[in-house]
Amino acid sequence: MTEPTRFGFVAILGAPNAGKSTLVNRICGGKVSIVTPKVQTTRFPVRGIAMIGAAQIVLVDTPGIFSPKRRLEKAMVAAAWDGAGEGDAVLHVVDAAAHVAMASGQKTGAAAYSVSDSAAISARLAKAKGPKFLALNKVDGLPKPDLLPVAAQLTQDCAYDAVFMISAKTGSGVDLLKEALARAAPGGPWAFPTDQLSDMPSRLAAAEITREKLFLRVHDELPYQLTVETTSWKTLRDGAARLEQTITVARDTHRQIVIGAGGSVLKSIGEAARLEMADMFGHPVHLFLHVSVREHWDEQRGLYQAMGLDYDADPGG
Ligand SMILES: Nc1nc2c(ncn2[C@@H]2O[C@H](COP(=O)(O)OP(=O)(O)O)[C@@H](O)[C@H]2O)c(=O)[nH]1
Numbered sequence: 001m002t003e004p005t006r007f008g009f010v011a012i013l014g015a016p017n018a019g020k021s022t023l024v025n026r027i028c029g030g031k032v033s034i035v036t037p038k039v040q041t042t043r044f045p046v047r048g049i050a051m052i053g054a055a056q057i058v059l060v061d062t063p064g065i066f067s068p069k070r071r072l073e074k075a076m077v078a079a080a081w082d083g084a085g086e087g088d089a090v091l092h093v094v095d096a097a098a099h100v101a102m103a104s105g106q107k108t109g110a111a112a113y114s115v116s117d118s119a120a121i122s123a124r125l126a127k128a129k130g131p132k133f134l135a136l137n138k139v140d141g142l143p144k145p146d147l148l149p150v151a152a153q154l155t156q157d158c159a160y161d162a163v164f165m166i167s168a169k170t171g172s173g174v175d176l177l178k179e180a181l182a183r184a185a186p187g188g189p190w191a192f193p194t195d196q197l198s199d200m201p202s203r204l205a206a207a208e209i210t211r212e213k214l215f216l217r218v219h220d221e222l223p224y225q226l227t228v229e230t231t232s233w234k235t236l237r238d239g240a241a242r243l244e245q246t247i248t249v250a251r252d253t254h255r256q257i258v259i260g261a262g263g264s265v266l267k268s269i270g271e272a273a274r275l276e277m278a279d280m281f282g283h284p285v286h287l288f289l290h291v292s293v294r295e296h297w298d299e300q301r302g303l304y305q306a307m308g309l310d311y312d313a314d315p316g317g
């Protein structure tokens with residue numbers, strides 16, 4: 001007898017940099033969501049699709065939750081909480097390494113933010129209905145005894161249904177978590193083909209790949225001051241695609257940094273992005289990148305619509 005099919009949504013929430021996107025890619029078994037060492041890489045909910053036994057699970061990867069200031073940040077955080085509402089279950093991903101570092105007195109700025117953001121998420125989740133899971137991530141290289149107080153603290157703030165110790169990077173502990181997510185899904189038919197990894201349109205996925213290469217290559221405030229859009233996609237007779245993308249920055253000095261001396265930076269970003277796109281789409285890609293300056297691009301309504309974000313969002317407390 002075959003097991004009845006299940007289908008459900010799991011919202012992945014957490015502080016910036018907790019490893020949410022890495023975990024979604026790990027569970028889906030392919031690259032769905034871009035990952036960089038920088039905070040706030042994910043700007044809008046990205047839906048990854050995973051087959052776990054007889055269950056098809058849609059994992060909603062969300063932007064990190066923090067105290068937002070700019071319009072784009074507010075829209076990102078609001079979208080993350082909306083993502084939580086979409087789920088049949090919620091998974092709170094915590095950077096356990098940051099918590100352990102704080103507990104042992106290494107109070108670095110990033111770890112402190114991560115810990116206070118996680119506590120705020122636990123507190124708000126305490127009031128939410130439905131199954132809630134906690135994943136202590138980045139346990140690779142952390143001694144187990146150090147993790148127990150972290151788990152104890154977070155479960156005091158919110159009654160999680162289960163706690164998992166995982167490494168999204170190595171995959172350790174992820175199988176147990178996957179089984180729990182599959183069990184939380186309601187019975188029902190699958191909504192996507194079993195080999196589909198994401199519901200993201202190709203033009204947007206291509207823009208995300210280029211944005212990832214930019215995040216990896218440029219630093220300080222600049223990653224947060226730029227956006228990428230695919231403006232043209234033509235399939236050529238030989239099966240290759242010709243893509244044009246515009247990288248929009250807010251200032252001419254930023255444009256110069258993105259282009260680099262003699263175009264060197266833009267060239268290497270384009271090369272890395274083109275190769276990854278060819279791999280993802282399964283055909284050669286000719287990529288043409290343009291850099292434009294638009295001072296207040298992050299105040300333009302159309303951009304928010306394109307990313308599925310709410311221009312007037314107020315994420316609340
Ligand atoms: N050591 C370690 N690093 C991880 C793990 N998961 C994610 N990372 C790293 O943490 C950073 C942020 O990951 P990302 O998935 O973008 O986090 P997000 O902001 O929560 O989506 C990246 O540099 C990842 O490589 C893990 O399990 N172990």
Ligand SMILES: [Mg+2]
Nearest residue numbers: 020021041042
């Ligand atoms: Mg992310």
